[in-house]
Amino acid sequence: MSGRRVAAITRxxxxxxxxxxxxxxxxxxxxxVILGLLGYLxxxxxxxPAMGVVNLDDGPLGAAIASQLAQSNTVSASTMxxxxxxxxxxxxxxxxxxxxxxxxxxxxxxxRVISPEIHLEGSQxxxxxxxxxxxxxxxxxxxGQVGVRFAPQVTFxxxxxxxxxxxxFGAAFIGFVVFFLVFVVTIVAFLRERGxxxxxxLMASPLRRGEIVLGYMLGFTVLALVQAVExxxxxxxxxxxxxxxxxxxxxxxxxxxxxxxxxxxIFLSMFARTEFQAVQFIPLVIVPQVLxxxxxxxxxxxxGPLMVLSRVLPLTYAVEGMRNIMIKGADISWSxxxxxxxxxxxxxxxxxxxxxxxxxxxxx
Amino acid sequence: MAVEAYAVEVDGVVKRFGSLRALDGATLRIRxxxxxxLLGPNGAGKTTLIRALIGLVVPDGGTVTVLGxxxxxxxxxxxxxYMTQQAALYPDLSAEENxxxxxxxxxxxxxxxxxxxxxxxxxxxxxxxxxxSGGMRTRCSLACALVxxxxxxxxxxxxxxxxxxxxxxLWHRFxxxxxxxxxxxxxxxxxxxxxxxxxLGLIRFGRLLAEGTVSExxxxxxxxxxxxxxxxxxxxxxx
Numbered sequence: 001m002s003g004r005r006v007a008a009i010t011r012x013x014x015x016x017x018x019x020x021x022x023x024x025x026x027x028x029x030x031x032x033v034i035l036g037l038l039g040y041l042x043x044x045x046x047x048x049p050a051m052g053v054v055n056l057d058d059g060p061l062g063a064a065i066a067s068q069l070a071q072s073n074t075v076s077a078s079t080m081x082x083x084x085x086x087x088x089x090x091x092x093x094x095x096x097x098x099x100x101x102x103x104x105x106x107x108x109x110x111x112r113v114i115s116p117e118i119h120l121e122g123s124q125x126x127x128x129x130x131x132x133x134x135x136x137x138x139x140x141x142x143x144g145q146v147g148v149r150f151a152p153q154v155t156f157x158x159x160x161x162x163x164x165x166x167x168x169f170g171a172a173f174i175g176f177v178v179f180f181l182v183f184v185v186t187i188v189a190f191l192r193e194r195g196x197x198x199x200x201x202l203m204a205s206p207l208r209r210g211e212i213v214l215g216y217m218l219g220f221t222v223l224a225l226v227q228a229v230e231x232x233x234x235x236x237x238x239x240x241x242x243x244x245x246x247x248x249x250x251x252x253x254x255x256x257x258x259x260x261x262x263x264x265x266i267f268l269s270m271f272a273r274t275e276f277q278a279v280q281f282i283p284l285v286i287v288p289q290v291l292x293x294x295x296x297x298x299x300x301x302x303x304g305p306l307m308v309l310s311r312v313l314p315l316t317y318a319v320e321g322m323r324n325i326m327i328k329g330a331d332i333s334w335s336x337x338x339x340x341x342x343x344x345x346x347x348x349x350x351x352x353x354x355x356x357x358x359x360x361x362x363x364x
Numbered sequence: 365m366a367v368e369a370y371a372v373e374v375d376g377v378v379k380r381f382g383s384l385r386a387l388d389g390a391t392l393r394i395r396x397x398x399x400x401x402l403l404g405p406n407g408a409g410k411t412t413l414i415r416a417l418i419g420l421v422v423p424d425g426g427t428v429t430v431l432g433x434x435x436x437x438x439x440x441x442x443x444x445x446y447m448t449q450q451a452a453l454y455p456d457l458s459a460e461e462n463x464x465x466x467x468x469x470x471x472x473x474x475x476x477x478x479x480x481x482x483x484x485x486x487x488x489x490x491x492x493x494x495x496x497s498g499g500m501r502t503r504c505s506l507a508c509a510l511v512x513x514x515x516x517x518x519x520x521x522x523x524x525x526x527x528x529x530x531x532x533x534l535w536h537r538f539x540x541x542x543x544x545x546x547x548x549x550x551x552x553x554x555x556x557x558x559x560x561x562x563x564l565g566l567i568r569f570g571r572l573l574a575e576g577t578v579s580e581x582x583x584x585x586x587x588x589x590x591x592x593x594x595x596x597x598x599x600x601x602x603x
Contacts, residue, residue, distance in 0.1 A: 196450075196452060196453070196454070196455065197448050197449075197450050197451075197452030198452045198453065198454060200420065200448055200452060201446060201448060201452050201466070201508070202469065203418075203419075203420055204418040204419075204420060204441060204444070204446040205441055205442070205446075205466070205469045205470050206438045206439065206441045206442040206469070206470065206471065207469050208438065
């Protein structure tokens with residue numbers, strides 16, 4: 001082995017990188033951006049899950065529990081009426097509420113068992129778990145004093161006791177996997193079209209830009225839908241991911257995401273010269289969306305500024321839409337699903353226009 | 365359809381890329397049914413001029429008229445065949461699938477077999493392009509450019525990297541097409557190909573130094589060899 005030859009290769013590699021400013025910026029900038037985002041997300045003073053306390057207890061125990069919960073660091077508990085709690089649970093403002101019945105104190109003294117009703121929204125297992133734990137801790141503090149057993153009655157608005165993390169992530173990932181893979185395949189395929197010179201040939205033909213974009217869109221959408229069938233069948237039949245909604249609606253949303261991904265790929269391919277540069281869009285475009293679109297961390301617990309950012313990301317609405325359909329069983333009459341579909345559809349139109357408008361730019 | 369006197373008319377076209385003037389008042393005329401050679405060294409503006417004819421480059425000044433219509437014009441592009449410097453093909457498709465694709469996007473419903481036979485690739489029609497030799501790819505690329513029977517064929521250095529035998533074959537094919545009425549613009553930096561053209565345009569510094577037949581150009585420069593004519597005219601233009 002010749003050290004000189006090895007050094008030549010190493011030197012050449014570093015020389016290449018020195019001239020590739022974009023790769024250098026990515027190599028040293030992207031980790032800071034991604035880790036900074038993650039740090040801010042987890043330690044940036046994001047809000048804790050909101051829960052309601054409905055205290056109907058005639059005795060003193062209910063007030064003591066409510067006071068314990070109000071001091072909790074893991075949930076934001078506020079006392080409210082039963083109807084307000086039910087309404088807020090349905091609108092998604094609360095992760096759940098605990099109801100302390102009128103005979104709560106007397107039963108605790110008589111039977112040495114306290115059984116509050118815990119009503120959970122249920123679509124986000126992480127939040128449900130945090131809430132049940134906070135309630136349990138508040139009771140444990142008092143149970144130690146009065147020597148009673150804690151046996152809550154838990155109900156779920158969505159999902160159920162068997163609803164687990166896979167059910168929660170599965171719904172989001174069914175959409176995300178299609179979006180991500182179609183985006184990568186499109187951007188690379190379109191750059192190959194450029195690189196091999198065939199795009200120049202297409203541009204020298206009577207093809208209109210819209211025809212190229214539409215042709216690409218249809219071709220990849222066919223592939224994406226076949227992929228969507230595979231992904232969905234695998235999740236529902238093999239992994240048994242919870243689905244309370246209409247499979248047709250899931251397909252509709254997946255198709256819209258595939259169309260958006262194809263056009264985003266075409267659009268962003270205008271800003272890359274090589275497939276290598278195209279792949280660099282993944283940490284810049286995809287990773288922040290994964291962190292901020294609610295796939296992993298609930299948007300309701302993000303720090304305020306990030307919450308605003310999340311609300312402008314189209315993937316947020318796609319993920320929310322998928323969860324609305326699969327977890328909550330939403331149909332097209334739900335206003336929240338209409339908003340989700342509307343935003344994803346709007347984003348599709350935007351990227352279609354952007355990709356068609358910029359198609360000619362880098363060819364001249 | 366009215367027959368235009370010229371297949372291509374370029375008048376005082378200017379194109380700048382930053383501080384570089386790739387075309388600096390280029391003017392030329394290509395008659396219908398002739399093989400027109402655009403000769404010049406690398407960087408002279410040949411490719412930019414061809415790209416201006418098909419609208420891939422938008423001139424900063426001057427006018428470009430192709431087949432009687434101001435460029436860029438999408439309808440006219442269906443009557444133009446364009447062969448890029450590299451054999452721009454889909455490597456995963458067969459020769460026949462490539463030619464059929466370019467026929468379809470140019471609005472032709474048939475002609476695939478004829479085009480492949482013309483370039484003598486019909487027997488290899490089922491081979492994927494990535495398995496073809498360089499020369500075969502060049503011929504396949506030519507088939508893609510002419511499958512829709514264009515009135516104007518633009519060939520950007522089609523003989524670069526081509527062996528002498530194939531080069532002769534290609535030139536025979538170009539001349540056959542011109543004989544059948546196709547106007548052909550061939551760019552090249554190889555002077556010995558000039559003899560095969562009906563007329564020539566010598567291009568350098570983004571403008572036409574001279575236009576005419578080989579003998580006319582030699583006479584204009586007062587020399588016996590085309591290469592010398594080019595050098596003399598270049599020097600005169602550079603002064």
